[in-house]
Amino acid sequence: MKMEELLDLIEVQLGKKRVRASDHFINDLQAESLDMVHLASAIEDRFGIMVPEKILAQAKTVQELFDFLTTQTTA
Amino acid sequence: MPGFSILTDVLEFRAKSVPDQVAFSFEEKKYTYGWLYREARQTAAHLVDTGIRKGDRVLLAIPNGPAFFPAFFGCMWAGAIAVPVFPGAGPERLAHYEGLCGSRLTLGPDLFGTGKVSGPGLLPEVAADDIAFIQYTSGSTSDPKGVQISHAGLLTNIRQLIAGMEINDQDIFVSWLPVYHDMGLILMALVPFYLGIKLVLLPSSLRQVHTWLRALERHRGTFTAAPDLAYRLAVAWRNADHPYDLSSLRVALNAAEPVRLSTILEFEEAFGIRHIMTAGYGLAEATVGVCMSAPGRPPKTDPAGHVSVGHPFPGISLAILKDERLAATGETGEILIKSPANTPGYFNNPAGTLALYWEKEYIRTGDIGYLDADGRLFVLGRIKQVIKVGGRSLYAADLEESIDGHPNIRHAAALGLEGKDGEGEALYLFVETRWHRTPERAVCKDLVIEIIQHIHDRFGVRPARVYLLRAKTIPFTFNGKKQHGLLKQWWSEGKLRKGNTVIYPDY
Numbered sequence: 001m002k003m004e005e006l007l008d009l010i011e012v013q014l015g016k017k018r019v020r021a022s023d024h025f026i027n028d029l030q031a032e033s034l035d036m037v038h039l040a041s042a043i044e045d046r047f048g049i050m051v052p053e054k055i056l057a058q059a060k061t062v063q064e065l066f067d068f069l070t071t072q073t074t075a
Numbered sequence: 076m077p078g079f080s081i082l083t084d085v086l087e088f089r090a091k092s093v094p095d096q097v098a099f100s101f102e103e104k105k106y107t108y109g110w111l112y113r114e115a116r117q118t119a120a121h122l123v124d125t126g127i128r129k130g131d132r133v134l135l136a137i138p139n140g141p142a143f144f145p146a147f148f149g150c151m152w153a154g155a156i157a158v159p160v161f162p163g164a165g166p167e168r169l170a171h172y173e174g175l176c177g178s179r180l181t182l183g184p185d186l187f188g189t190g191k192v193s194g195p196g197l198l199p200e201v202a203a204d205d206i207a208f209i210q211y212t213s214g215s216t217s218d219p220k221g222v223q224i225s226h227a228g229l230l231t232n233i234r235q236l237i238a239g240m241e242i243n244d245q246d247i248f249v250s251w252l253p254v255y256h257d258m259g260l261i262l263m264a265l266v267p268f269y270l271g272i273k274l275v276l277l278p279s280s281l282r283q284v285h286t287w288l289r290a291l292e293r294h295r296g297t298f299t300a301a302p303d304l305a306y307r308l309a310v311a312w313r314n315a316d317h318p319y320d321l322s323s324l325r326v327a328l329n330a331a332e333p334v335r336l337s338t339i340l341e342f343e344e345a346f347g348i349r350h351i352m353t354a355g356y357g358l359a360e361a362t363v364g365v366c367m368s369a370p371g372r373p374p375k376t377d378p379a380g381h382v383s384v385g386h387p388f389p390g391i392s393l394a395i396l397k398d399e400r401l402a403a404t405g406e407t408g409e410i411l412i413k414s415p416a417n418t419p420g421y422f423n424n425p426a427g428t429l430a431l432y433w434e435k436e437y438i439r440t441g442d443i444g445y446l447d448a449d450g451r452l453f454v455l456g457r458i459k460q461v462i463k464v465g466g467r468s469l470y471a472a473d474l475e476e477s478i479d480g481h482p483n484i485r486h487a488a489a490l491g492l493e494g495k496d497g498e499g500e501a502l503y504l505f506v507e508t509r510w511h512r513t514p515e516r517a518v519c520k521d522l523v524i525e526i527i528q529h530i531h532d533r534f535g536v537r538p539a540r541v542y543l544l545r546a547k548t549i550p551f552t553f554n555g556k557k558q559h560g561l562l563k564q565w566w567s568e569g570k571l572r573k574g575n576t577v578i579y580p581d582y
Contacts, residue, residue: 012520012580015527015537034465037494038501038539046582 001047006066009046013039021063043069080203081226082233083151085269086112099144099264099274106141108271111148118149118182119198125180129154129199132178132209135255136162136169139279142184143254144264150208151226154199157208158221159255161553176209176221176422203227209422210257210359221422222359229261231390232362232416233269236262239388240326240353240367242298244272247323249296251277251287256554257363258331263300281555284309288319296321300328302555303335304486306342306352313345321346326370330355332556333456333472334382337480339374356384356454360431360438362416365391366452375451379473383451390415393452395445396433407445409458411437443470460559462491464502464536471559477533478506478526485509488549490563494539501539504530505562505571507549508578519543519579543579544571 003021010019014029025031031039040051049069059065079085086108089096094109127133133155137143143159150157158176160169162184169181207226211219236242248267252259259279267274275294277286281304288309291299306329313319329338334354343349354374355367368374368385375383387393394401397408413436420428433439443461444454460471474489485507491500506526513519523541531537548571550558565571 008520012523012541013527013537015524015531017524032465035537038537041494041501041539042582046580 001049001069003066005047006043006062006069009042010039010062013042019062021061021066023062024060025062025065026060079230081151081201082207082229082265082269083115083148083201086115086148089268089271093271096271097273098268099276101140101276102278104141106144111144114145115148115152118145119152122149122153122155122180123197127153127155127180129201130156130206131180132156132158132176134169134172134176134178134181135159136164136181137184137255138162139251139254139259139276140184146182147208147254147260151201152198154201154205156206156223158211159208159260160211161253161255163553172211175211175218201226203230206419212359220424220427222418223420223422224359224362225419228362228416228418229265231414232261232364233266235388235390235414235416236266236364237270239364240328241370242266242270242272244270246270246272246297246325247294248272248274249277249287249290249294249299250274251279251281251283252300253279253553257359258300258357258554261363262328279553281305281551281553282308284312285314288313288321291321291324292319295323297323297325298328299324299326300330300355302332303329303338304332304551304555306338307335310338310341310345318346321348321351324348324351327352328355328367329353330357330367330384331554333454333476334384335476336374336376336380336382337476339382354382354384356442356452358412358440358442360418360440361391361412361414362418364388365412365414366393368451377447377453381453381455383447383453385452386450387412387414387452393446393450394437396437396439402445404448405445407443407455410440410442410444410452410454412440413437457559460489460491462489462502463500464491467536469502469534469536474502474504474530474534475557478504478529481525483509483522485546486549486557488557488559488562489538490559490566492539492563492566502536503566504538504541505544505549505566506541507544507546509546510578511546513545513578516579523579542571542577544576545578548574548576 007019036056055068089108090112095107097105098108098111133150135146147157160172203226206223207229209221211221250263252263254260275290339352350371353368353370357364366385366387391414394411395408396411402408417438431438441458443456456470456472462469471489475487478487488505490503492503494501526541550561571577
């Protein structure tokens with residue numbers, strides 16, 4: 001998975017344009033916990049990667065989520 | 076005509092007193108009460124000759140046109156229970172209905188005018204409490220339920236409709252609604268027969284709006300009825316250079332689907348008429364009609380923009396059920412109906428019948444709404460189409476209405492689907508686009524983003540998923556009712572994916 005693919009998915013899920021890796025989910029993207037749950041489910045459907053709830057709560061920015069997801073795929 | 080206890084008595088009275096009076100016209104041909112009486116009696120004799128006995132079910136798979144009514148009244152005279160079904164149904168679907176109601180015979184459009192005129196005494200006695208016909212309810216994925224309507228219930232609702240809608244002998248009815256379904260049959264055909272007023276019947280097609288508008292203009296129609304979608308199509312497809320003259324209209328009833336204020340305002344604006352579109356509410360379990368807003372006045376709306384469907388017709392009372400108790404004024408809950416025209420129950424379905432009633436006197440509608448301080452009803456949606464997201468209740472109808480107006484969107488369907496993570500329901504939006512060819516991904520993505528932003532701004536939540544669908548893929552009944560249940564079934568079975576119906580996104 002590439003960063004641009006994740007950005008594309010986040011844009012579609014959250015209804016935002018020009019999302020950046022440094023964006024903070026709550027402060028910049030106004031994502032609520034329910035949105036994050038739906039985002040995780042979309043990631044699973046699109047990339048086949050399960051996102052545990054713990055990670056979902058810990059990942060404050062897009063970059064942090066991306067880092068988790070890429071460690072998952074390379075591991 | 077308060078003396079009559081069965082609708083065929085009314086037909087017989089007209090056939091004897093005014094045999095040459097036109098009962099209805101269809102495709103420029105006129106059909107008199109004398110003709111209708113003879114044909115119906117012949118059909119009755121034919122049914123009896125075929126071995127049909129009192130209480131036997133007879134399926135009517137007949138489209139709008141002259142063949143339907145002799146079959147319908149013929150069944151009544153023969154004491155048979157007519158079961159009108161969608162005539163476009165394939166053999167498999169017909170066999171399904173035959174199995175459900177145990178019918179012994181199916182009448183199609185070409186099976187009338189045969190047999191011989193029956194003499195008196197050949198036909199059975201029919202009592203007011205006998206079942207006149209069974210109306211199968213459509214729209215759900217589960218087996219349709221057969222709503223039994225007695226002769227007394229039918230006449231009662233016809234009288235309720237006439238009184239409540241103030242229908243008079245000067246009215247001219249114009250209808251394309253299917254005669255094999257409750258509103259098109261009872262309100263738009265049997266009411267004119269009962270009163271002996273003019274009925275211009277049209278082929279049943281939601282999409283032939285010009286045929287409908289032209290007939291209203293030509294015949295100076297005063298009364299018509301359709302679901303909200305049909306009025307929206309009329310506005311969208313009208314010829315702006317040659318607007319139809321609909322000034323004769325007294326009532327354009329908007330019912331069978333959620334009524335939108337925007338539809339009322341846009342239709343009246345487009346045709347330069349005022350306060351003729353009324354909002355109505357009813358269901359097969361109450362025979363058909365329950366209430367309608369008063370014509371000649373502006374629509375009554377609440378702060379959320381819902382249009383009131385008015386007060387109940389004479390003899391009908393409404394209540395709201397909340398947590399299994401009767402709710403106070405203004406409280407939202409399930410709409411209950413007490414009416415002498417309520418069904419005695421579903422055919423061959425004691426469990427369904429038991430669940431239909433609340434405290435014996437009321438039927439549960441499965442619709443959510445509230446009564447205002449003046450006793451006006453506001454319908455908010457189906458119980459099953461309430462989507463609980465993040466502790467809030469959203470109505471599918473409100474969500475759909477909020478995005479339907481977009482120039483690239485034909486219709487939307489909002490579904491509450493089981494979330495993956497035990498978070499309760501998740502809001503899924505299925506959006507049918509107007510695009511004939513799928514544009515590039517970026518265009519699709521922009522539309523999805525726009526939809527999500529709009530929903531988020533207006534309702535404070537984001538949908539779990541938004542899927543763009545090809546044009547003409549959200550299922551509707553022949554009656555213009557959106558079939559959420561069927562769409563849900565298609566989605567869960569993976570049928571939308573397999574059929575390449577989803578154009579964006581691909582996960």
